[in-house]
Amino acid sequence: MPASVIVENISKKFGETIALDSISFEVNAGELFGFIGPDGAGKTTLFRILTTLLLPGSGLVAIEGMDIVKDFRKIRDIMGYMPGRFSLYQDLTVEENLRFFAGIFKTTPEANYDLVKDIYSQIEPFKKRRAGKLSGGMKQKLALSCALIHRPKVLILDEPTTGVDAVSRKEFWEMLNRLKKTGISILVSTPYMDEASLCDRVALIQAGKLLSIDTPEAIISKFSNPLWAVHSRDLYSLLGDLRQFEATRTAFLFGQHIHLTVKGALSQGDLKLYLESKGHSEVEIKQIAPSIEDCFMELMV
Amino acid sequence: MEINQPIIVAENLVKRFGSFVANDHLTFTVGKGEIFGFLGANGAGKTTAMRILCGLSSPTSGKVTVAGFNVYTQTEKIKRNIGYMSQKFSLYDDLTVWENFQFYGGIYGLSAKKIQERTDELLGRLGLQEEKNRILKDIPLGWKQKLAFSVAVIHHPSIVFLDEPTGGVDPITRRQFWEMIYETAREGITVFVTTHYMDEAEYCQRVSIMVDGKIVALDTPAKLKQTYLATSMEEVFLKLARG
Known part of the structure; x- marks a missing residue:
């Protein structure tokens, strides 16, 4: 069976700016696929092309076997899209928004209630409330319900968790994981590296280019240098001193530690002596497993 | 923990809106040069408390001082002694970098000479002297964020409030931003940060x-990770906020 979403060599320029540079990937039915990258990386441009809102400069995209240029109308029928900005009608109620979006696709909330029940039931007690009066977490759930109400085959979510607190974010990812079991293909973007581990596969995106596409585990296993976490009482001087250390390749702050890679093999004893000679106390050095964020930075360097 | 030179002191801070208690007896102290993270879910009351600490709103009851000034009676003095930066930067997109510094320096009452000195110093630290005459809207997001922070400390305030400062930038730029925060704290400026992102709390x-x-x-x-038997601040937060 061909993949649900097939993207081949998509590029897009805005004037002189290259927003997307020869991007290729495939997403399978029932897969939760994440695009991880900072603002300005090209995530929204890519999603606007996939949702037939923007033409690519060059390249091909097929969604469920249909061409995004020729078959854009048919694609819109099978696509659910949640833009980064809250784009429901603020002065319609929760219930009216859902009915409106179902109506656009010539269906009713009742016909597809089973698909959204898990999510919509959480906001149903507030169904008479205007959408503009909902909290951030509730708006997000309503927007997802509206994007799903016509039972799309492909769901595209542009930074759904940006600006949402940790509890709501966690619930949102749990919903997506239940949802994909219905066979829907889900493409989701996020600037937050720690959300990568919640996807089946991820693409790391930076400055219009894909740095890596794989399962989170495989991306981490490609990190070839041993990674060290170093700590001392004075983190800020520690960072400066580690950057002066002869063998240092990279040194980055990570919370209360500094993540260090070195040229060749690290002699922990030498490093400890060096740091003590610089006046550091409570020095700790330990080897650790890299995170997706370590991998992202490694690919940027 | 003993706080040597308290900069923010809140004792039983209460803020009510009608029958709703947005801040319920908050008691905490933040020291000089400390980097203090202020976390909570949406609607937990962070913004309300922060507005009070910035002199924009008065508590219903409780004793609160910021930089030694009383939040009920000395709000103008508080405003002069703090800096503020949010993710929605407060810089002017159609002014140049230099004009933005000049504008904010002026608002805080710095002399022309002082503005010049401080702008050179701050831009020098960022390595952005060459960009001085560029219009802000042409500047990459990561630089803007660093400039917004520099502008927020142009008057060398006692405290700088950062409201979700680093959303959306790449991980390397984000770390450069935190290095600036550490440097600022070393100069004795207290840094008060709110964020939804728990890895940020680890800094x-x-x-x-x-x-x-x-x-x-x-x-x-x-200590929090130890107390709540968690490996990350995210876990600590979820345990507390989910109840």
Whole structure:
């Protein structure tokens, strides 16, 4: 069976700016696929092309076997899209928004209630409330319900968790994981590296280019240098001193530690002596497993 | 923990809106040069408390001083002694970098000479002297964020408030931003940060976590992780906020 979403060599320029540079990937039915990258990386441009809102400069995209240029109308029928900005009608109620979006696709909330029940039931007690009066977490759930109400085959979510607190974010990812079991293909973007581990596969995106596409585990296993976490009482001087250390390749702050890679093999004893000679106390050095964020930075360097 | 030189002191800070208690007896102290994380879910009451600390709103009751000034009676003095930066930067997109510094320096009452000195110093630190005459809207997001922070400390305030400062930038730029925060704290400026992102909390010296208007935990990230048997601040937060 061909993949649900097939993207081949998509590029897009805005004037002189290259927003997307020869991007290729495939997403399978029932897969939760994440695009991880900072603002300005090209995530929204890519999603606007996939949702037939923007033409690519060059390249091909097929969604469920249909061409995004020729078959854009048919694609819109099978696509659910949640833009980064809250784009429901603020002065319609929760219930009216859902009915409106179902109506656009010539269906009713009742016909597809089973698909959204898990999510919509959480906001149903507030169904008479205007959408503009909902909290951030509730708006997000309503927007997802509206994007799903016509039972799309492909769901595209542009930074759904940006600006949402940790509890709501966690619930949102749990919903997506239940949802994909219905066979829907889900493409989701996020600037937050720690959300990568919640996807089946991820693409790391930076400055219009894909740095890596794989399962989170495989991306981490490609990190070839041993990674060290170093700590001392004075983190800020520690960072400066580690950057002066002869063998240092990279040194980055990570919370209360500094993540260090070195040229060749690290002699922990030498490093400890060096740091003590610089006046550091409570020095700790330990080897650790890299995170997706370590991998992202490694690919940027 | 003993706080040597307290800069923010809140004792039983209460803020009510009608029958709703947004801040329920908050008691905490933040020291000079400390990096303090102020965490909580949406609607936990962080913004309300922060507005009070910035002199924009008065508490219903409780004793609160910021930089030695009383939040009920000395709000103008507070405003002069703090800096503020949010993710929605407050810089002017159609002014140049230099004009933005000049504008904010002027607002805080710095002399022309002082503005010049401080702008050179801050831009020098960022390595952005060459960009001085560029219009802000042509500048990459990561630089803007660093410039917004520099502008927020142009008057060398006692405290700088950062409201979700680093959203959306790449991980390397984000770390450069935190290096600036550490450098600022070393100069004795207290840094008060709110964020939804728990990995950000790991950079703070101490963090407080608010749930439903109350501070339910306040300690160093290491101690909190120990107390709540968690490997990350995210886990600590979920345990507390989910109840």
